[in-house]
Amino acid sequence: MRLRNKPWAMELIESHPEIFERFPSDWQGRWQEKFDNKNPLYVEVGTGKGQFVTRMAEAHSEVNFIGIEKYESVLVTGVQRSVDCRQTNLRFLQEDVMNITDFFQKDEVDRIYINFTDPWPKNKHAKRRLTHEFFLEKYESILKKSGEIHFKTDNQALFEYSIESLTQYGFRLKNVSLDLHNSAMTGNIMTEYEQKFANKGMRIYRLEAYLRS
Template sequence: MRLRNKPWASKVIEENSQVVIPNPKECKGKWHTVFENKNPIHVEVGTGKGRFVTRMAEAHKDRNVIGMEKYDSVILTAVERIIEKPLQNIRLIKEDVELITDFFAPGEVDRLYINFTDPWPKNRHEKRRLTSSGFLQKYVDLLQENGEIHFKTDNEGLFEYSLESMSQFGLKLKNIRLDLHRSGMEGNIMTEYEERFVEKGMRIFRVEAYK
Protein backbone atom coordinates (compact mmCIF):
# COMPACT_ATOMS: atom_id res chain seq x y z
CA MET A 1 0.00 0.00 0.00
CA ARG A 2 1.41 3.36 -1.05
CA LEU A 3 1.77 5.80 1.83
CA ARG A 4 0.46 9.30 1.27
CA ASN A 5 3.23 11.87 1.69
CA LYS A 6 2.45 14.40 4.41
CA PRO A 7 5.29 16.95 4.39
CA TRP A 8 3.97 18.62 7.54
CA ALA A 9 4.12 15.39 9.55
CA SER A 10 7.72 15.75 10.75
CA LYS A 11 7.02 19.26 12.09
CA VAL A 12 3.99 18.08 14.08
CA ILE A 13 6.01 15.16 15.47
CA GLU A 14 8.87 17.45 16.53
CA GLU A 15 6.45 19.87 18.20
CA ASN A 16 4.98 17.08 20.31
CA SER A 17 8.05 15.61 21.97
CA GLN A 18 5.94 14.87 25.05
CA VAL A 19 4.13 12.28 22.89
CA VAL A 20 6.79 11.07 20.44
CA ILE A 21 9.99 10.49 22.38
CA PRO A 22 12.76 12.30 20.43
CA ASN A 23 15.70 10.24 21.75
CA PRO A 24 14.26 6.84 22.77
CA LYS A 25 17.71 5.27 23.16
CA GLU A 26 18.19 7.48 26.22
CA CYS A 27 15.08 5.90 27.78
CA LYS A 28 16.44 2.36 27.68
CA GLY A 29 16.12 0.92 31.17
CA LYS A 30 14.46 4.15 32.37
CA TRP A 31 10.90 3.95 31.05
CA HIS A 32 9.42 3.95 34.54
CA THR A 33 11.13 7.30 35.04
CA VAL A 34 9.59 8.60 31.80
CA PHE A 35 6.11 7.64 32.99
CA GLU A 36 6.90 8.55 36.61
CA ASN A 37 5.43 5.30 37.91
CA LYS A 38 6.21 1.59 38.05
CA ASN A 39 3.19 0.30 36.15
CA PRO A 40 3.63 -2.54 33.63
CA ILE A 41 5.06 -1.53 30.24
CA HIS A 42 3.14 -2.73 27.18
CA VAL A 43 4.56 -2.18 23.68
CA GLU A 44 2.86 -2.44 20.28
CA VAL A 45 5.18 -2.84 17.30
CA GLY A 46 3.95 -1.34 14.02
CA THR A 47 1.34 0.76 15.79
CA GLY A 48 0.09 2.39 12.57
CA LYS A 49 -2.43 5.17 13.13
CA GLY A 50 -2.58 4.47 16.84
CA ARG A 51 -6.14 3.34 17.40
CA PHE A 52 -5.10 0.24 19.35
CA VAL A 53 -2.57 1.92 21.65
CA THR A 54 -4.77 4.91 22.41
CA ARG A 55 -7.76 2.73 23.26
CA MET A 56 -5.55 0.41 25.29
CA ALA A 57 -4.15 3.35 27.28
CA GLU A 58 -7.64 4.76 27.80
CA ALA A 59 -9.08 1.42 28.96
CA HIS A 60 -6.16 0.51 31.22
CA LYS A 61 -4.85 3.52 33.12
CA ASP A 62 -2.72 1.14 35.20
CA ARG A 63 -0.55 0.29 32.19
CA ASN A 64 2.15 2.29 30.42
CA VAL A 65 1.54 1.88 26.70
CA ILE A 66 4.17 2.52 24.01
CA GLY A 67 3.54 2.38 20.27
CA MET A 68 6.34 1.92 17.71
CA GLU A 69 5.90 3.11 14.11
CA LYS A 70 8.63 4.15 11.68
CA TYR A 71 6.68 6.21 9.12
CA ASP A 72 6.04 9.92 9.76
CA SER A 73 2.89 10.02 7.63
CA VAL A 74 1.37 7.10 9.58
CA ILE A 75 2.38 7.95 13.14
CA LEU A 76 1.04 11.47 12.57
CA THR A 77 -2.53 10.21 13.02
CA ALA A 78 -1.57 8.53 16.29
CA VAL A 79 -0.04 11.80 17.52
CA GLU A 80 -3.20 13.72 16.61
CA ARG A 81 -5.35 11.19 18.46
CA ILE A 82 -3.30 11.56 21.62
CA ILE A 83 -3.30 15.37 21.39
CA GLU A 84 -7.08 15.37 21.00
CA LYS A 85 -7.56 13.21 24.08
CA PRO A 86 -4.45 13.59 26.28
CA LEU A 87 -3.41 10.49 28.21
CA GLN A 88 -0.54 10.36 30.68
CA ASN A 89 0.15 6.65 30.19
CA ILE A 90 1.02 6.59 26.49
CA ARG A 91 4.12 7.43 24.44
CA LEU A 92 5.19 6.83 20.84
CA ILE A 93 8.54 5.87 19.34
CA LYS A 94 9.18 6.73 15.67
CA GLU A 95 11.59 3.91 14.91
CA ASP A 96 11.81 0.55 13.14
CA VAL A 97 11.00 -2.56 15.17
CA GLU A 98 14.29 -4.08 13.98
CA LEU A 99 15.98 -1.70 16.43
CA ILE A 100 13.71 -2.48 19.36
CA THR A 101 16.54 -3.75 21.57
CA ASP A 102 18.11 -0.27 21.35
CA PHE A 103 15.17 1.22 23.26
CA PHE A 104 14.33 -1.29 25.97
CA ALA A 105 16.50 -3.05 28.52
CA PRO A 106 16.33 -6.82 29.14
CA GLY A 107 13.25 -7.63 31.21
CA GLU A 108 11.83 -4.10 30.94
CA VAL A 109 8.74 -4.99 28.87
CA ASP A 110 5.76 -6.83 30.36
CA ARG A 111 3.78 -7.43 27.19
CA LEU A 112 4.30 -6.98 23.46
CA TYR A 113 1.54 -6.70 20.84
CA ILE A 114 1.86 -7.58 17.15
CA ASN A 115 -1.31 -6.66 15.28
CA PHE A 116 -1.99 -7.29 11.58
CA THR A 117 1.60 -7.17 10.44
CA ASP A 118 2.65 -7.61 6.80
CA PRO A 119 2.59 -11.41 6.11
CA TRP A 120 5.57 -11.33 3.71
CA PRO A 121 4.28 -14.52 2.01
CA LYS A 122 7.33 -15.27 -0.16
CA ASN A 123 9.83 -17.69 1.37
CA ARG A 124 12.76 -15.42 0.60
CA HIS A 125 11.19 -12.75 2.81
CA GLU A 126 10.72 -14.97 5.87
CA LYS A 127 13.20 -13.01 7.98
CA ARG A 128 11.04 -9.90 7.56
CA ARG A 129 8.05 -11.50 9.28
CA LEU A 130 7.66 -10.07 12.76
CA THR A 131 7.14 -13.56 14.16
CA SER A 132 10.28 -15.09 12.64
CA SER A 133 12.97 -16.42 14.98
CA GLY A 134 15.18 -13.34 14.60
CA PHE A 135 12.44 -11.03 15.86
CA LEU A 136 11.28 -13.48 18.53
CA GLN A 137 14.80 -13.45 19.97
CA LYS A 138 14.65 -9.66 20.28
CA TYR A 139 11.26 -9.80 21.99
CA VAL A 140 12.30 -12.52 24.43
CA ASP A 141 15.40 -10.52 25.39
CA LEU A 142 13.19 -7.57 26.36
CA LEU A 143 10.35 -9.40 28.09
CA GLN A 144 10.34 -9.98 31.81
CA GLU A 145 10.25 -13.57 33.08
CA ASN A 146 6.47 -13.92 32.76
CA GLY A 147 6.16 -11.57 29.78
CA GLU A 148 3.79 -12.29 26.90
CA ILE A 149 3.46 -11.71 23.17
CA HIS A 150 -0.10 -11.14 21.91
CA PHE A 151 -0.46 -11.68 18.17
CA LYS A 152 -3.45 -11.01 15.89
CA THR A 153 -3.79 -11.39 12.13
CA ASP A 154 -6.36 -11.92 9.40
CA ASN A 155 -3.86 -14.02 7.42
CA GLU A 156 -4.28 -17.74 8.08
CA GLY A 157 -0.96 -18.62 6.46
CA LEU A 158 0.93 -16.17 8.64
CA PHE A 159 -0.93 -17.43 11.70
CA GLU A 160 0.03 -21.05 11.00
CA TYR A 161 3.62 -19.98 10.40
CA SER A 162 3.66 -17.97 13.63
CA LEU A 163 2.32 -20.83 15.75
CA GLU A 164 5.07 -23.08 14.41
CA SER A 165 7.75 -20.40 14.70
CA MET A 166 6.85 -19.56 18.30
CA SER A 167 6.62 -23.22 19.30
CA GLN A 168 9.97 -24.10 17.73
CA PHE A 169 11.52 -21.12 19.49
CA GLY A 170 10.43 -22.59 22.80
CA LEU A 171 7.55 -20.27 23.64
CA LYS A 172 4.42 -21.64 25.27
CA LEU A 173 1.09 -20.90 23.57
CA LYS A 174 -2.31 -20.22 25.11
CA ASN A 175 -5.71 -18.73 24.24
CA ILE A 176 -5.46 -19.73 20.58
CA ARG A 177 -8.43 -18.32 18.67
CA LEU A 178 -9.20 -19.41 15.12
CA ASP A 179 -12.17 -17.03 14.88
CA LEU A 180 -11.68 -14.38 17.54
CA HIS A 181 -14.95 -12.52 17.16
CA ARG A 182 -17.02 -15.68 17.43
CA SER A 183 -15.02 -17.10 20.33
CA GLY A 184 -16.72 -15.22 23.14
CA MET A 185 -13.47 -13.59 24.24
CA GLU A 186 -14.00 -10.41 26.24
CA GLY A 187 -11.90 -7.26 26.44
CA ASN A 188 -10.55 -7.35 22.89
CA ILE A 189 -9.48 -3.95 21.57
CA MET A 190 -9.73 -3.64 17.80
CA THR A 191 -7.35 -1.96 15.38
CA GLU A 192 -8.48 -0.03 12.28
CA TYR A 193 -7.70 -3.03 10.07
CA GLU A 194 -9.47 -5.43 12.39
CA GLU A 195 -12.70 -3.46 12.35
CA ARG A 196 -12.61 -3.36 8.56
CA PHE A 197 -11.99 -7.11 8.29
CA VAL A 198 -14.72 -7.98 10.78
CA GLU A 199 -17.26 -5.87 8.87
CA LYS A 200 -16.46 -8.00 5.81
CA GLY A 201 -17.06 -11.18 7.80
CA MET A 202 -13.41 -12.24 7.76
CA ARG A 203 -11.95 -14.43 10.49
CA ILE A 204 -9.41 -13.00 12.92
CA PHE A 205 -6.74 -15.29 14.34
CA ARG A 206 -5.18 -14.67 17.75
CA VAL A 207 -2.66 -16.29 20.08
CA GLU A 208 -0.78 -15.44 23.25
CA ALA A 209 2.79 -16.69 23.66
CA TYR A 210 4.89 -16.56 26.81
CA LYS A 211 8.39 -17.38 28.01
Protein backbone atom coordinates in the same frame (compact mmCIF):
# COMPACT_ATOMS: atom_id res chain seq x y z
CA MET B 1 0.09 -0.57 1.31
CA ARG B 2 1.03 2.62 -0.52
CA LEU B 3 1.84 5.38 1.93
CA ARG B 4 0.58 8.88 1.29
CA ASN B 5 3.32 11.47 1.59
CA LYS B 6 2.72 13.99 4.38
CA PRO B 7 5.67 16.40 4.40
CA TRP B 8 4.23 18.17 7.45
CA ALA B 9 3.92 15.01 9.54
CA MET B 10 7.29 15.01 11.30
CA GLU B 11 7.00 18.64 12.28
CA LEU B 12 3.61 18.00 13.88
CA ILE B 13 4.85 14.87 15.65
CA GLU B 14 7.88 16.63 17.09
CA SER B 15 5.70 19.49 18.31
CA HIS B 16 4.29 17.11 20.93
CA PRO B 17 7.22 15.99 23.10
CA GLU B 18 4.74 15.03 25.81
CA ILE B 19 3.64 12.10 23.62
CA PHE B 20 6.51 11.57 21.16
CA GLU B 21 9.96 10.48 22.29
CA ARG B 22 12.57 11.60 19.79
CA PHE B 23 15.56 9.86 21.41
CA PRO B 24 14.20 6.60 22.88
CA SER B 25 17.63 5.06 23.43
CA ASP B 26 18.19 7.74 26.10
CA TRP B 27 15.45 6.09 28.14
CA GLN B 28 16.58 2.48 27.74
CA GLY B 29 16.14 0.89 31.15
CA ARG B 30 14.53 4.06 32.51
CA TRP B 31 10.98 4.05 31.13
CA GLN B 32 9.50 3.94 34.62
CA GLU B 33 11.30 7.20 35.24
CA LYS B 34 9.92 8.61 31.99
CA PHE B 35 6.35 7.74 32.96
CA ASP B 36 7.03 8.65 36.59
CA ASN B 37 5.52 5.43 37.94
CA LYS B 38 6.23 1.70 38.26
CA ASN B 39 3.32 0.47 36.17
CA PRO B 40 3.72 -2.44 33.72
CA LEU B 41 5.08 -1.56 30.28
CA TYR B 42 3.26 -2.79 27.14
CA VAL B 43 4.72 -2.20 23.68
CA GLU B 44 2.95 -2.40 20.31
CA VAL B 45 5.26 -2.93 17.35
CA GLY B 46 4.03 -1.57 14.02
CA THR B 47 1.42 0.57 15.72
CA GLY B 48 0.19 2.13 12.46
CA LYS B 49 -2.33 4.95 13.00
CA GLY B 50 -2.48 4.15 16.69
CA GLN B 51 -6.13 3.22 17.14
CA PHE B 52 -5.35 0.08 19.14
CA VAL B 53 -2.68 1.49 21.43
CA THR B 54 -4.53 4.74 22.15
CA ARG B 55 -7.73 2.89 23.05
CA MET B 56 -5.77 0.44 25.17
CA ALA B 57 -4.11 3.30 27.01
CA GLU B 58 -7.50 4.90 27.57
CA ALA B 59 -8.97 1.65 28.91
CA HIS B 60 -5.99 0.76 31.12
CA SER B 61 -4.66 3.75 33.01
CA GLU B 62 -2.75 1.33 35.25
CA VAL B 63 -0.44 0.36 32.35
CA ASN B 64 2.17 2.35 30.42
CA PHE B 65 2.04 1.92 26.65
CA ILE B 66 4.55 2.57 23.88
CA GLY B 67 3.66 2.41 20.19
CA ILE B 68 6.46 1.93 17.68
CA GLU B 69 5.91 2.92 14.03
CA LYS B 70 8.49 3.33 11.28
CA TYR B 71 6.61 5.74 9.02
CA GLU B 72 5.87 9.26 10.21
CA SER B 73 3.08 9.70 7.65
CA VAL B 74 1.20 6.94 9.49
CA LEU B 75 2.34 7.68 13.04
CA VAL B 76 1.11 11.27 12.90
CA THR B 77 -2.49 10.07 13.18
CA GLY B 78 -1.72 8.16 16.36
CA VAL B 79 -0.01 11.17 17.87
CA GLN B 80 -2.99 13.38 17.05
CA ARG B 81 -5.37 10.85 18.59
CA SER B 82 -3.41 10.66 21.81
CA VAL B 83 -3.05 14.43 22.09
CA ASP B 84 -6.81 14.82 21.64
CA CYS B 85 -7.38 12.31 24.47
CA ARG B 86 -4.74 13.96 26.68
CA GLN B 87 -3.20 10.63 27.54
CA THR B 88 -0.32 10.52 30.00
CA ASN B 89 0.37 6.77 29.92
CA LEU B 90 1.31 6.55 26.24
CA ARG B 91 4.39 7.41 24.20
CA PHE B 92 5.15 6.97 20.51
CA LEU B 93 8.47 6.17 18.86
CA GLN B 94 9.18 6.74 15.17
CA GLU B 95 11.60 3.84 14.81
CA ASP B 96 12.19 0.49 13.14
CA VAL B 97 11.28 -2.51 15.29
CA MET B 98 14.49 -4.11 14.06
CA ASN B 99 16.27 -1.84 16.54
CA ILE B 100 13.96 -2.56 19.47
CA THR B 101 16.76 -3.73 21.76
CA ASP B 102 18.29 -0.25 21.52
CA PHE B 103 15.24 1.23 23.25
CA PHE B 104 14.50 -1.29 25.99
CA GLN B 105 16.73 -2.98 28.50
CA LYS B 106 16.76 -6.67 29.25
CA ASP B 107 13.65 -7.74 31.19
CA GLU B 108 12.05 -4.28 30.93
CA VAL B 109 8.87 -5.00 28.94
CA ASP B 110 5.84 -6.86 30.29
CA ARG B 111 3.96 -7.42 27.03
CA ILE B 112 4.43 -7.03 23.29
CA TYR B 113 1.54 -6.62 20.85
CA ILE B 114 1.90 -7.57 17.20
CA ASN B 115 -1.25 -6.66 15.27
CA PHE B 116 -1.95 -7.22 11.58
CA THR B 117 1.67 -7.08 10.53
CA ASP B 118 2.74 -7.45 6.89
CA PRO B 119 2.62 -11.22 6.17
CA TRP B 120 5.54 -11.13 3.68
CA PRO B 121 4.12 -14.20 1.88
CA LYS B 122 7.19 -15.06 -0.21
CA ASN B 123 9.52 -17.57 1.45
CA LYS B 124 12.57 -15.47 0.58
CA HIS B 125 11.12 -12.66 2.72
CA ALA B 126 10.35 -14.85 5.76
CA LYS B 127 12.98 -13.12 7.89
CA ARG B 128 11.01 -9.88 7.61
CA ARG B 129 7.99 -11.36 9.37
CA LEU B 130 7.70 -9.97 12.88
CA THR B 131 7.24 -13.47 14.27
CA HIS B 132 10.42 -14.80 12.66
CA GLU B 133 13.11 -16.18 14.95
CA PHE B 134 15.20 -13.08 14.18
CA PHE B 135 12.63 -10.89 15.94
CA LEU B 136 11.66 -13.42 18.60
CA GLU B 137 15.22 -13.33 19.88
CA LYS B 138 14.94 -9.56 20.29
CA TYR B 139 11.58 -9.83 22.04
CA GLU B 140 12.91 -12.47 24.43
CA SER B 141 15.76 -10.14 25.36
CA ILE B 142 13.52 -7.27 26.47
CA LEU B 143 10.59 -9.25 27.90
CA LYS B 144 10.38 -10.01 31.59
CA LYS B 145 10.33 -13.67 32.61
CA SER B 146 6.57 -13.41 32.98
CA GLY B 147 6.21 -11.41 29.76
CA GLU B 148 3.90 -12.27 26.88
CA ILE B 149 3.41 -11.70 23.18
CA HIS B 150 -0.14 -11.07 21.95
CA PHE B 151 -0.60 -11.56 18.22
CA LYS B 152 -3.55 -10.89 15.88
CA THR B 153 -3.84 -11.27 12.12
CA ASP B 154 -6.35 -11.87 9.36
CA ASN B 155 -3.82 -13.97 7.43
CA GLN B 156 -4.19 -17.70 8.04
CA ALA B 157 -0.84 -18.60 6.48
CA LEU B 158 0.99 -16.07 8.67
CA PHE B 159 -0.87 -17.34 11.73
CA GLU B 160 0.14 -20.92 11.04
CA TYR B 161 3.72 -19.82 10.39
CA SER B 162 3.75 -17.83 13.63
CA ILE B 163 2.49 -20.77 15.69
CA GLU B 164 5.31 -22.90 14.31
CA SER B 165 7.92 -20.17 14.73
CA LEU B 166 6.91 -19.36 18.31
CA THR B 167 6.71 -22.96 19.49
CA GLN B 168 9.98 -23.95 17.84
CA TYR B 169 11.66 -21.02 19.54
CA GLY B 170 10.41 -22.15 22.93
CA PHE B 171 7.23 -20.18 23.53
CA ARG B 172 4.10 -21.78 24.92
CA LEU B 173 0.71 -20.75 23.55
CA LYS B 174 -2.57 -19.97 25.27
CA ASN B 175 -5.92 -18.43 24.37
CA VAL B 176 -5.54 -19.40 20.72
CA SER B 177 -8.51 -18.34 18.62
CA LEU B 178 -9.20 -19.26 15.00
CA ASP B 179 -12.20 -16.92 14.84
CA LEU B 180 -11.79 -14.19 17.44
CA HIS B 181 -15.01 -12.30 16.82
CA ASN B 182 -17.07 -15.45 17.21
CA SER B 183 -15.26 -16.51 20.37
CA ALA B 184 -16.00 -15.96 24.05
CA MET B 185 -13.25 -13.35 24.45
CA THR B 186 -14.37 -10.10 26.03
CA GLY B 187 -12.73 -6.68 26.08
CA ASN B 188 -11.15 -7.01 22.64
CA ILE B 189 -9.97 -3.67 21.27
CA MET B 190 -9.75 -3.52 17.49
CA THR B 191 -7.18 -1.97 15.18
CA GLU B 192 -8.17 -0.08 12.04
CA TYR B 193 -7.45 -3.12 9.90
CA GLU B 194 -9.36 -5.40 12.25
CA GLN B 195 -12.48 -3.25 11.96
CA LYS B 196 -12.18 -3.27 8.19
CA PHE B 197 -11.75 -7.03 7.98
CA ALA B 198 -14.44 -7.76 10.53
CA ASN B 199 -16.93 -5.66 8.58
CA LYS B 200 -16.23 -7.91 5.61
CA GLY B 201 -16.91 -11.00 7.70
CA MET B 202 -13.30 -12.17 7.58
CA ARG B 203 -11.83 -14.36 10.30
CA ILE B 204 -9.46 -12.86 12.83
CA TYR B 205 -6.81 -15.14 14.30
CA ARG B 206 -5.32 -14.48 17.72
CA LEU B 207 -2.92 -16.05 20.20
CA GLU B 208 -0.96 -15.29 23.34
CA ALA B 209 2.55 -16.63 23.84
CA TYR B 210 4.85 -16.85 26.83
CA LEU B 211 8.27 -18.34 27.38
CA ARG B 212 8.68 -21.67 29.09
CA SER B 213 10.13 -21.33 32.55
